[in-house]
Structures are given as structure tokens and as C-alpha cells.
Amino acid sequence: MKNEEFIYLPEVVSTNDALALIVRERKNYSLDLEDVIVLYADWQSGGKGMAGNVWESNPKENILASFYFFPSVSPSEQFFVNIFFSLSVRRMLSKYLYPVKIKWPNDIYVNDKKIGGILIEHTVQGEKLDSIAGIGLNLNQTEFSASLPNPTSVKLETGFENGRVTLIKELYWILKTYINLLKTKDFERLKREYYWHLYRYQEFHPYNVRGENVMAQIIGIDDFGQLQLETDDGKVLSCGFKEVKQL
Numbered sequence: 001m002k003n004e005e006f007i008y009l010p011e012v013v014s015t016n017d018a019l020a021l022i023v024r025e026r027k028n029y030s031l032d033l034e035d036v037i038v039l040y041a042d043w044q045s046g047g048k049g050m051a052g053n054v055w056e057s058n059p060k061e062n063i064l065a066s067f068y069f070f071p072s073v074s075p076s077e078q079f080f081v082n083i084f085f086s087l088s089v090r091r092m093l094s095k096y097l098y099p100v101k102i103k104w105p106n107d108i109y110v111n112d113k114k115i116g117g118i119l120i121e122h123t124v125q126g127e128k129l130d131s132i133a134g135i136g137l138n139l140n141q142t143e144f145s146a147s148l149p150n151p152t153s154v155k156l157e158t159g160f161e162n163g164r165v166t167l168i169k170e171l172y173w174i175l176k177t178y179i180n181l182l183k184t185k186d187f188e189r190l191k192r193e194y195y196w197h198l199y200r201y202q203e204f205h206p207y208n209v210r211g212e213n214v215m216a217q218i219i220g221i222d223d224f225g226q227l228q229l230e231t232d233d234g235k236v237l238s239c240g241f242k243e244v245k246q247l
């Protein structure tokens with residue numbers, strides 16, 4: 001029997017956690033690994049952000065959704081799942097807004113402002129990963145907590161409101177259509193596309209790297225997802241997520 005692919009719950013602690021629970025249950029029976037399963041909610045009481053942060057969102061105004069898929073990549077290739085998912089979100093959103101950028105590793109940016117965040121959590125299935133990718137995308141919310149540095153939403157950028165389910169379904173079809181890029185390990189193409197849309201790629205800007213302020217440009221991402229910066233005096237710095245801040 002085909003599993004139900006769209007699950008709606010009005011309120012959850014975190015859509016990633018709720019979906020992980022359902023996937024674990026289904027694995028005990030007969031989860032078809034070709035499935036993409038989506039779970040979305042109106043509100044999260046404990047939405048999770050990157051690096052242990054909290055993800056805040058007004059009820060019913062934004063996309064709070066998680067996608068389960070089996071990308072057929074090994075744990076050492078996991079950054080390509082990030083690339084694939086952030087490119088898919090970017091592609092979906094580009095129908096509504098332009099230009100949509102990806103800020104390393106996977107924030108979604110429009111006009112120098114954050115419109116969406118992604119949190120991907122993996123489990124190992126044999127030698128391969130399976131992934132739950134959560135997206136928080138600001139759609140119709142127009143007022144944000146003052147503690148957020150630079151939030152925006154589709155409504156703020158375009159003046160228009162959009163239906164959450166429409167965009168979630170569009171993202172679902174994009175994931176189904178492009179997942180072969182991951183399954184066939186077309187990493188070169190994924191990386192090339194990621195660079196095309198990478199925020200501040202090959203532009204000099206100020207950064208703080210491990211406590212030191214530098215002027216540098218992004219010159220690439222290594223296969224483990226580390227950011228490669230080149231300083232204005234030609235030094236190459238390789239940085240993990242917590243080691244670098246864009247100033």
C-alpha cells in the first residue's frame with residue numbers, strides 16, 4: 001500500500017521531530033524508500049533552528065514543513081543533501097521572488113534579508129543516509145521579533161499573500177523531480193548550481209573568523225561543506241559553521 005505523503009498537523013513541537021517519529025514507525029512496517037513524505041503544521045511550540053537556536057513563526061502565516069527522503073548518499077557526502085535541498089527551495093521560491101540567494105550553508109536570502117531557514121537531520125540506513133529536511137519559510141508574516149537581525153517574508157517583499165499548501169506542494173514536486181541529481185551523485189552539477197546562487201560568492205566582505213576580523217571573499221565550499229574564504233592578502237581559510245560570522 002502506498003503511504004500517505006502529505007501529513008497535516010495543526011500544532012506540533014517541531015515538524016522535524018514529528019516526522020522522524022512517523023518515519024521510525026513506518027520503518028518498522030514497510031516504508032517505501034522511494035517516498036518523499038511531507039509533514040506540515042500551523043504552529044510549532046518548539047521549532048528548532050541551526051546551532052541549537054529556536055525557530056519562531058506566527059501561527060498559520062508561514063511554511064513550517066519537513067520532508068523525508070532517501071537520497072542514497074553516504075554520510076561523508078551529506079553536505080550535498082544540504083545543497084540539493086537549498087537549491088530546491090530556491091527554485092520553488094524563484095517563481096515568486098527574484099533574486100533568491102543561498103547564504104552558506106543553507107539560509108534562504110532575498111535582498112540581503114533572511115526569508116527562510118533549513119534544518120536537515122540525518123539517520124544512517126545501512127551505509128546510506130536518510131534525511132529529514134525542515135524548512136521554515138516566512139510567507140505572510142509582516143512583523144517579526146526585534147531580536148531577529150534581518151527577517152523578511154514573501155508578503156513584505158512582494159505585497160502579496162500566498163497559500164502555504166500551494167508552495168509546499170510545489171517544493172514537493174521539485175524534490176521528486178530533481179532527487180536523481182543526488183541519487184546519481186551528480187555532485188559537480190549540484191556544486192556548480194550552488195555557486196551560481198550562493199550569497200556573496202566571490203565578493204569581498206568583512207568576516208570574523210575564529211575571533212579575527214578579516215576582509216575576504218568566498219572562493220568555494222569543500223566536499224565536507226566547510227566554507228573556503230580567501231582574505232585580501234591571499235590567505236585561504238577553511239571554516240566550519242560556528243567558526244565564521246559575516247559582519
Ligand code: BTN
Pocket residue numbers: 013014015016017044046047048049050051053055063064065066107116117118119133134135136137
Ligand atoms: C535556521 O536556523 O535557520 C533553520 C531553521 C529551520 C526551521 C524549520 S521550521 C520546520 C522545521 N522544524 C523545525 O523544528 N525546524 C525546521
